[in-house]
Amino acid sequence: MKRALQLLGFLLIGVSLLYCTTRPKTAVKTEKPNVIFIFSDQWRADAVGYAGNPDVKTPYADQLAKESINFKTAIATMPVCTPYRATLLTGQYPLKHGVFYNDKPLPNEALTMAxxxxxxxxxxxxxxxxxINGHKNGEHPYSARDKPITRDRRQGFDYWKVREVSHDYNDSFYxxxxxxxxxxxxxxxxxxTDSAIGFIKQAKEKPFLLVLSWGPPHNxxxxxxxxxxxMYDPKTLTIRxxxxxxxxxSARRIYADYYAHCTALDDALGKLLKTLDEQGIADNTILVWTSDHGDMLxxxxxxxxQRPWxxxxxxxxxxxxxxxxxxxSIEVTKPINTPDILPTLLGMAGLKIPATIDGKDVSKGILNPAVYPVxxxxxxxxxxxxxxxxQNGGREYRAVRTERYTYARRLAGPWLLYDNQTDPYQxxxxxxxxxxxxxxxxxxxxxxxxxxxxxxTFLPADEYMxxxxxxxxxxxxxxPPSYYAEIRPK
Incomplete structure (x- = not known):
């Protein structure tokens, strides 16, 4: 009997040692990740050091790029402020959520990120x-920009330090x-950014979703x-x-001022990144740094x-x-569209994606391009x-941007076609x-x-209004008269 017990003990030890040597080195973490979404207004893709820009100073973004998934073809579905925000929060295309014009309200019924x-x-x-609070028909176009957004219009966000819109970055209230x-x-x-840091430091009870929306480098x-x-001398800057x-x-002068905003924001980004390290939560935080659209400059x-370039x-x-x-650093060259952001965050966090969402979860295709869905x-x-x-030349259009090509169509017919590989400046x-x-x-x-x-169905603008x-x-x-001549059937 004693011999049998000894053999059983040796067997159990062996099984234990076998398990220890074959189990994964990193235990699977079951705790839900935090999500921090940082986006600026009008920061275009080439205005960062890590993208090869020789002039702009963005050391913290450059370092972040070395530790991140870099979506090199991140595309704004509708490159203008209000529609982007509504699409980001709902994962829907503009004609579905209905916000395709600035200062129009996102309906309360929308199911949103928060x-x-x-x-x-x-x-x-x-x-x-x-x-995305908007104004009522008949009111002054910008009448809601200085008013508070009431609790029922906050689309699920609780911690709240918000103004509808301001571009006076040095005399700003919330x-x-x-x-x-x-x-x-x-x-x-x-x-x-300091307010975001304060939120992060006190949000320890449960996982959190935090959105930080900067106004610059928008004019x-x-x-x-x-x-x-x-930091910037216009005479030294490289012009596309x-x-x-x-x-x-003129472009050099604009670049100098635009890059100054970018570098200021980069410093703010660095301060927030440092906080995540100090709080010990960087590893279990999904951090997104992006922008709503670019600027032609x-x-x-x-x-x-608004343009498709x-x-x-x-x-x-x-x-x-x-x-x-x-x-x-992981580079993804296939496109990610604005509606894809929300389902991708949900996919990364291991959460169910609601049926209301139009976009695709690209998270599984990041390391496996064969299954990338866009x-x-x-x-x-x-x-x-x-x-x-x-009157300024604007026209309704629809376009697609692939990894290599841009193709755009107006109501009058095909408009633009670029091979962005051989012609990167279009x-x-x-x-x-x-x-x-x-x-x-x-x-x-x-x-x-x-x-x-x-x-x-790509109808004239008046139909959607x-x-x-x-x-x-x-x-x-x-x-202008030329508009009607363009779309009149020939």
Whole structure:
């Protein structure tokens, strides 16, 4: 009997040793990850050091890129402020959630990012620019921008330090959870980041979702703190070759001020990253750093956004999640579209993706390109408005941006076709050229399929304004005679 017990003991020890030597070296972590989503307004994809820009100083973003998934073809589905935000929060395309024009309200009925995470036990917080509360028909176009967003309009966010919209970054206020007005001291992105750090430090009971929304580098470009403006001499800056020669001196001055904002924000990013390390939560935090859309910055001779060129639609996007993907650089060259962001975050967090969401969860394709679910990003402009209204040359369009190509179509027909591999500055429009007819037909089919998937019949702007009972702002509805000549059947 004693001999048998000894043999049993040796057997148990052997099994134990076998388990210890064959089990995974890193235990599977079951704790839900925190999610921090940081995005700025109008920061285009090439304005970072890690993308090869020789002039802009972004050391913290550059370091983050070495530890993150770098989505090199991150595309704004609708490259303008309010529609992007509504798409980000819902995972839906603009014609589904109905916000395709600035300062229009996202309906309360929408199922949003914060509500989904909250239902899964997360604390929620939002700091900075909101821009989806909107104004009522008949009110002044910007009448809601200085008003508090009431609790029922916060789309599931609890911690709240928010203003609808401001571009005065040095004299900026916000409203808190009780609709009380407060002043951000100094350059507002800095105290907003401090508020985010305060939230992070106290949010220890449960996992959290935190959104930090900075206003810069959106114009006015010249308003960054002097410390950062002094870092840039316009005369030394490299101008992209798709800026017309007559505008290059102006572009250099704009670049200098724009980059000053970028460097200021990069410092804020560095401070927040340091906090995550100090709090010991960096490894179990999904951190996203990105922007809502880019800025033409006199590319093609124009400023701002809404247009389908890369300077407008491409944004930087880094996602760091050490517990999920390690702490190394991973480049993803296939597109990620704005509606894909929410389901991808849910996928990374191991949460169920609601049926209301249009976008695709690309998380499983990050390390396995064979199963990456997005081959083309859809870009839409159902209604051109404000800086790109009809009188300023704006037109309704639909477009696709693949890993290599850009193809855009207006109501009048095919408009733009670029091979972004051989023509990265989009100087050679290939549309309707005989030798590219097969490629154009192929991309037109891809666009048609995207429109079919999203139930987009590509109608004139007025049809959507009527359908959603919206009114045009100021003179946005006015069209030059050439508009009607363009779309009249031939």
């Amino acid at each position: 509500e989904i995470f909250k239902d899964n036990g997360y604390q929620t917080g939002y700091i900075g620019k909101w821009h 409203f808190d959870e009780n609709d009380q007005k407060h002043q951000w001291p100094g350059y507002d992105a800095f105290p907003q 006015p470009y010249h308003t960054a703190p002097e410390k950062y403006r002094a 070759p798709n800026v017309p020669k007559a505008m290059q001196d 006199l590319t093609q001779g124009v400023l701002r956004k 890369d300077e407008s639609i491409r944004v930087p996007m880094l996602v760091r999640y050490p517990n999920g993907f390690g702490k190394k 081959d083309a990003a859809l870009v839409v402009l159902p209604v051109p408005f404000h800086e790109y209204n009809f 100087l050679n429009n290939l549309v309707n050229k005989t030798e590219y007819a097969a490629l154009q037909k192929q991309l037109n089919t891809v666009l048609d399929q995207k429109l079919k998937e999203t139930n987009d 009527k359908r959603y009972n919206y009114t045009y702002d100021n003179k946005d509805s006015l069209r």
